[in-house]
Amino acid sequence: MNTIDIKINERSLKVLPGITILQACRDNGIDILTMCHLKGLSDVGACRLCLVEIEGINKLLSACTTRVASNMVIRTDTEKIKRYQRITTELFFAERNHVCSVCVANGNCELQELGYKVGMDHIRYPFLFPECKVDTSHQYFVMDHNRCIMCTRCVRACSEVEGAFNWDVKNRGFQVRVISDFDTPWGESITCTSCGKCLQACPTGALWSKDVVQGQLEKHPEMITELVEKRKLLLT
Amino acid sequence: MNNELPATDPRVKLLAAKIKKENFKPDALIEILHSAQNSYGYLPMNVLAYIAKALHLPPSRIYSTVTFYHFFSLKSKGEHTCLVCTGTACYVKGAQAILNELEKKTGLKAGQVSADNKLGVQVARCIGACGLAPVVVLDDEVQAKVTTDEIINKIIDKIGTK
Incomplete structure (x- = not known):
């Protein structure tokens, strides 16, 4: 080869x-x-x-x-890259409300791990904390926009793996939010199949299942990777 | 929510014709949204739902496209629109004073529409007609080197009262 x-x-x-x-x-x-x-x-x-x-x-x-x-x-x-990674991480924490102690994903969160990895001990930027909704309208799941970092992994998992296209992103810049259908409450979505793939793809505590209690959330993003691998078996 | 569009509405006929002309292609979404906004003045939810169904596009994608571009609006801009340019040249020539006076007289802030949907006040950063500063656009008609009184009188001509 x-x-x-x-x-x-x-x-x-x-x-x-x-x-x-x-x-x-x-x-x-x-x-x-x-x-x-x-x-x-x-x-x-x-x-x-x-x-x-x-x-x-x-x-x-x-x-x-x-x-x-x-x-x-x-x-x-290089030092430059490390400096940039630190800045990026701090900006993640400075934008929305990422208070780990009251988050369902505490101890099981990729953002939290990232903070440890880059050695973030304080945040040099002013906190923005925009007012964000918590959408609890779905029968099983919750979308907490305060914890969302706009990685769009849920959007891609929903469209590329499940094929439901329930999620997308509205507005632009600082105003961006993940939306369901026509920015309708998740529970009223006509496209969501309640498969839960977005929950597994989400790196933070933005998407979680109603049956977990604070700090008990477990995520398995590798499930999405597995699914994509196994789908390939159908084609061979 | 009542999603059905009245088939007798000429705007619906226009929209259906446009979608047919574009061969129901999902890639023509932006052109179709343009055409819908031109006939409705904005993009009502049931129109978006109609387009989603006709093009077999997910609602979330249509909503994200509409909110991404500033040209598209989900809310009515009013039957008559008054757009004050607040670009640098117009600002220097006193656009802010015109806007302040206008807001005081109409009781509307920039971006708002009157309760009877007759008038909407908007601002733009620069409309590219700096030689005509200060510029106000009334119903897509550019008014050059305006004064506040001129604009107020023209608005009164258009909407009758206030």
Whole structure:
């Protein structure tokens, strides 16, 4: 099989052409922080955590949406990248209300883990805390917009894996919110199949099931990856 | 919610014709929304539901498209619209004073529509006619180098009272 030569953090690697930098890193045991990436779903480059430096390009590029090219020289561990990751993480916490102690996902949250990983001990930015709704209209599930970081993993899981297209994003910029149908309450959605895939895809405590109590939420985003893998069996 | 659009409404006929002309293609969503907004003045919910059904598009995608573009509006902008340009050139020429006076006289803030749906007041950043500053657009008609009194009189001509 054809391979191409690339260099990541001074390590010479042979990788398949056409894969993303993120995939090349993960395949070779190089850790890259991500939030909006979920294996099996399409990549959108929304969270800006997987930024990498590429020699010859003077801006940082997201590893999940940039494909490898031969003789690419990539760095994932420079001080600049670490600084940016810290900033991005703080901005996640500064926008909406992420108070872990009263969150269902406490102890089982990718955002919380991210905070530990980048060593966030305080937040240098003013908190915005926009007024957000908690949608409890669904029979089994809850959408708490206060915990949402707009990674859109639920949107992609719903459309790409379940095919229901219940979720999408309204407005733009600071006003963006995840919506169900015509911004109707989730419980009145005519497209939702109540499959719960969005819950598994969600990295934070924004989507959860009504039968869990605070701090007891368990998430299995790898379920989505498994589903996508198993779907391929149908085609062979 | 009553989703059915009256088939006798000429606006519905226009919309149906547009959808047919675009061959029911989902990629023509934006063109179809444009056409609907032109005939209705805004995009009512039952029109969006009608389009969703005709194009086999998920409601969430249509809603996200409509809210992404500032051109599309989910609320009525009023039968008559008065848009005050507050771009740099118009601002220097006193657009803010015109807007303040207008808001005082009509009792409407920018972005609001009067209770009887007769008049809507809006602002725009720049409409690209800086040589004509200060500019006000009344029902898609550009009024150049306006004064507050001129505008108020023209509005009274259009809507009759107030």
